Amino acid sequence: xxxxxxxxxxxxxxxxxxxxxxxxxxxxxxxxxxxxxxxxxxxxxxxxxxxxxxxxxxxxxxxxxxxxxxxxxxxxxxxxxxxxxxxxxxxxxxxxxxx
Numbered sequence: 098x099x100x101x102x103x104x105x106x107x108x109x110x111x112x113x114x115x116x117x118x119x120x121x122x123x124x125x126x127x128x129x130x131x132x133x134x135x136x137x138x139x140x141x142x143x144x145x146x147x148x149x150x151x152x153x154x155x156x157x158x159x160x161x162x163x164x165x166x167x168x169x170x171x172x173x174x175x176x177x178x179x180x181x182x183x184x185x186x187x188x189x190x191x192x193x194x195x196x
Contacts, residue, residue, distance in 0.1 A: 099165050103138045106167040107150055109160030134158045135167055 099105065112130040119126065136150030136158060148162045 099138060099142050099144070099162065101138055101141050104135065104166055105138050105148075105150060105162055106133060106135045106164040107148060107158065107160030108133050108163050109158070132158070132160065133163075134160060138162070 109132045110129045111132050114127055114129050117126055117130060134150060134152060136152040136156075139149040139151060139157075142148045142162050144162055144165075146162050147159065149157055149159045152158055
């Protein structure tokens with residue numbers, strides 16, 4: 098059970114592919130227009146339920162509850178040892194090099 102007031106992410110289909118304008122590129126026309134929104138849950142619910150959230154901008158949005166306490170999972174990739182050497186060289190040139 099997810100409690101009212103929890104920070105959650107929801108998903109909704111804004112427009113089905115067949116409802117979208119013909120002025121879009123073909124590959125875009127063939128896809129649903131989807132929305133993922135985060136906000137504070139307005140009622141107790143379970144994952145998969147249709148719920149309403151209050152966003153950080155105080156806007157109400159409705160969709161399917163998909164995640165509780167969402168967080169970013171992207172990164173800048175794996176460690177690259179050469180970057181450490183570049184950092185040292187750059188600092189030497191900018192702050193400790195020839196005067």
